[in-house]
Amino acid sequence: MSRLLEASGHALELLFSGDPELWQIVGISFKTSLLAMVLATPPAILAAFALAYGHFAGRRVLIAVFSTLLSAPAVVVGLTLYLLLSRQGPLGDLRLLFTQTAMVLGQIALAVPMLVVMMHSTLQGADRRVWETARMLGAGHLRAFLTVLLELRFGLMAALLATFGRIIAEVGASMMLGGNILHYTRNIPTAIALETSKGEFAQGIALGIVLLTLSLILNLLLHYFQGKGQVG
Amino acid sequence: MLKSLFAGTVLAFSLMTAQAADPAAETPKPVNPVLKLATTTSTDNSGLLKEILPVFEKESGYQVQVIAVGTGKALKMGEDGDVDVVLVHARAAEDQFVEDGHGDKRYGVMYNDFVLLGPEDDKAGVKGTETAADALKKIAEAKAIFVSRGDDSGTDKMEKSLWKDAGITPEGEWYREAGQGMGKVIQMAGELGGYTLSDRGTWLAYTDKSPLTLVLEGDEKLFNPYGIIAVSQKKYPDINHDGAQALIDWMVSPEGQKIIGDFKINGKQLFIPDADADEEEQAEDLPEAA
Numbered sequence: 001m002s003r004l005l006e007a008s009g010h011a012l013e014l015l016f017s018g019d020p021e022l023w024q025i026v027g028i029s030f031k032t033s034l035l036a037m038v039l040a041t042p043p044a045i046l047a048a049f050a051l052a053y054g055h056f057a058g059r060r061v062l063i064a065v066f067s068t069l070l071s072a073p074a075v076v077v078g079l080t081l082y083l084l085l086s087r088q089g090p091l092g093d094l095r096l097l098f099t100q101t102a103m104v105l106g107q108i109a110l111a112v113p114m115l116v117v118m119m120h121s122t123l124q125g126a127d128r129r130v131w132e133t134a135r136m137l138g139a140g141h142l143r144a145f146l147t148v149l150l151e152l153r154f155g156l157m158a159a160l161l162a163t164f165g166r167i168i169a170e171v172g173a174s175m176m177l178g179g180n181i182l183h184y185t186r187n188i189p190t191a192i193a194l195e196t197s198k199g200e201f202a203q204g205i206a207l208g209i210v211l212l213t214l215s216l217i218l219n220l221l222l223h224y225f226q227g228k229g230q231v232g
Numbered sequence: 233m234l235k236s237l238f239a240g241t242v243l244a245f246s247l248m249t250a251q252a253a254d255p256a257a258e259t260p261k262p263v264n265p266v267l268k269l270a271t272t273t274s275t276d277n278s279g280l281l282k283e284i285l286p287v288f289e290k291e292s293g294y295q296v297q298v299i300a301v302g303t304g305k306a307l308k309m310g311e312d313g314d315v316d317v318v319l320v321h322a323r324a325a326e327d328q329f330v331e332d333g334h335g336d337k338r339y340g341v342m343y344n345d346f347v348l349l350g351p352e353d354d355k356a357g358v359k360g361t362e363t364a365a366d367a368l369k370k371i372a373e374a375k376a377i378f379v380s381r382g383d384d385s386g387t388d389k390m391e392k393s394l395w396k397d398a399g400i401t402p403e404g405e406w407y408r409e410a411g412q413g414m415g416k417v418i419q420m421a422g423e424l425g426g427y428t429l430s431d432r433g434t435w436l437a438y439t440d441k442s443p444l445t446l447v448l449e450g451d452e453k454l455f456n457p458y459g460i461i462a463v464s465q466k467k468y469p470d471i472n473h474d475g476a477q478a479l480i481d482w483m484v485s486p487e488g489q490k491i492i493g494d495f496k497i498n499g500k501q502l503f504i505p506d507a508d509a510d511e512e513e514q515a516e517d518l519p520e521a522a
Contacts, residue, residue: 087313087468097314098268098299179299197416198277199441 003201011206021182022203026210029187032100033168036107041160044115049145051116052123053131063120069113077109078173085177098179103187106173114163122155123148161218169211260293267294267475270307270315272386273413275458276300278433278502284491288482294475302385302413310334310461313468317476319483321386321431321458335461341483342492342503343457346390347435348448349418350376350427358427358447365398367448372398375406377426379417382409386456391429394453418442431456433502440498457506460484483507 014022050056051063083089085097085105096102130151134144149156171189178185180194188207195204275281276298285296299309303320310318311334319341320326326338348367350358356374358367371378380402381388395402408426410417414434421428422442430438435446460483462476482488484507492505 092313098297179297181297181299184297197273197413197419199415199419199438 007201007205010202011209014202014206015209019206022206024183025186025188025191025207028100028185029168029189032103032174032187033107033164036104036111036167037160037164039104040108040111040115040163044112045119045149045156047112047116048119048123049148051120053128063117066113066116066120070117072113073172074106074110074170075172075176078106078176081106081109081173082176097177098181098185100178100185102177103174103185106177107167107170110170110173111163111167114166115159118159118162119156122152122159125155126152158222161222165215165218168214259290262293262475262478264472264475265293265295267296267317267472267479268299268315269296269317269319269479270299270301270305270309271319272303272306272321273300273415274321274387274431274434275319277413277415278437279497280433280492280495280502283495284488287491288479288488292478292482294478296479302381302383302388304384304389307334310463313463313471315463316472317460317462317479319458319460321456322389323457323459325386325389326459326461329461333464333467335464338459338461339480339484340506341458341460342489342505342507343455344432344503345449345456346387346429346454347432347446348427349421349430349435349442349444350447351425352443352445354445354447355425356427361448362451364394364448364451364453368394368398368400368402371427372400372402372406375404377406377408377421377424378402379421379424379426379428380407380409381414381417381429382411383413385414387414387429387431390454390456394429397453418444436497436500436502458503 047066051059051066081102082097084091085094085102086092087095087097096105126148130148131144134147139147169189171193174180174185174187175190175193178187178190180186180190186194188211192204192207192211195201195207271281277300281298285298289295299306299315301309303322303325306315306318306320307322307325307329309315310329311332318329318335329335330338348358348364350356356371356376358370361367361370380391408420408424410420412420414430415438417428418430418434418438419442420426422444425443427447428444432449460480462473462480463471465471465473483492489505489507492503493501495502
């Protein structure tokens with residue numbers, strides 16, 4: 001117990017003394033995960049919308065495929081991309097393995113199924129009349145689409161926050177694709193894994209605190225939005 | 233006339249600056265500054281690379297990106313051309329790597345040795361044995377917990393060959409393959425009160441944090457040499473071969489060797505530089521790089 005307290009104390013010291021290495025790791029985490037979210041969200045929204053409102057063959061199969069991908073372990077996603085991006089793989093000429101770009105790709109691959117599934121269920125649960133009313137009032141397809149998104153913003157936001165929480169805490173794919181290179185591809189989860197294996201528990205706990213604080217903020221935001229949704 | 237004079241002046245000037253820039257430059261700027269090094273957890277976790285690489289980076293202008301994995305995986309990354317240079321410790325696998333044409337040449341860099349670690353009370357009575365084979369026999373007889381790396385790392389390869397020498401096929405509930413890095417395995421053996429094999433470097437880095445104690449050292453079978461190999465440019469023409477060779481040349485240079493020898497944890501030297509051992513042989517192979 002005293003060891004845990006000692007490590008936690010040292011962890012707080014590291015955090016508040018502005019230890020540059022620690023904060024750089026935090027920065028890399030946010031940079032890659034935010035970028036992955038920005039790139040994954042637009043296609044995911046379109047896919048979710050198509051699945052909820054479209055009438056096309058294979059729609060149900062696609063929904064099942066996305067739901068299945070949701071349970072793919074991050075390590076498997078990482079391994080698949082590793083084999084694609086390795087110099088010996090089909091995309092090897094891009095030389096992307098062990099770069100931040102590879103990490104972003106891995107996180108996108110993890111984020112898209114989750115976004116599609118959660119957003120699809122939000123869209124599906126909503127009243128189809130929003131779309132019909134908008135169309136009847138003379139809105140074009142794009143306008144009607146935006147109206148639906150605006151109506152459902154709370155549910156969609158919840159999907160974004162939950163997905164961001166998943167990819168920023170993910171260790172398997174980032175470790176394989178980024179290689180855990182100091183100053184470059186070492187993010188919060190891979191650093192925690194490394195520091196723990198080195199017996200440097202303080203550094204691991206400090207980073208754990210950052211992740212937990214982040215997830216607390218995310219959850220507060222989530223509850224804030226959900227609460228408003230109920231009142232409205 | 234004027235034109236050729238001008239051209240001549242430009243040429244002379246550029247030659248001058250080129251010459252002046254070379255020796256005088258504080259930090260040169262290589263064309264391809266990013267160098268990817270796959271290495272073992274023992275060189276990285278012990279803190280050696282953190283100590284020596286910044287010196288090389290400052291002098292050469294290269295930026296070394298370290299990917300620390302087991303020796304087996306590091307060699308695989310080199311074989312696939314995903315890294316430019318590998319620094320590993322498994323002599324047989326290294327020679328095979330070069331023989332198969334994945335790398336140009338193996339350079340000896342340094343060595344240390346493996347040590348056998350065990351619980352304070354030494355349940356299996358390993359202390360007092362002289363050879364690794366005898367020690368392992370005692371552990372197997374007592375069915376004392378032994379935590380194996382089980383990850384095809386250099387240490388894992390060494391451990392497997394030691395069991396083979398002892399004529400034992402380790403299996404059963406007492407033999408636990410962790411599939412993790414050295415540091416993690418020392419922690420696990422400590423928690424379980426078991427035995428394990430470690431390189432001395434990682435052990436020195438963990439001595440203070442571990443309840444384990446050293447139970448056997450000094451068997452010549454436990455010798456642990458480290459080698460560095462540039463990935464073959466013939467196989468991968470656009471690999472950062474210049475960078476790889478620059479790192480190798482620096483590691484085996486008197487300066488690099490001195491820094492490696494000076495690296496200490498708790499006042500104890502971790503690695504003994506030994507590039508001199510085959511310096512002449514290396515010199516013969518250098519002209520291509522120069």
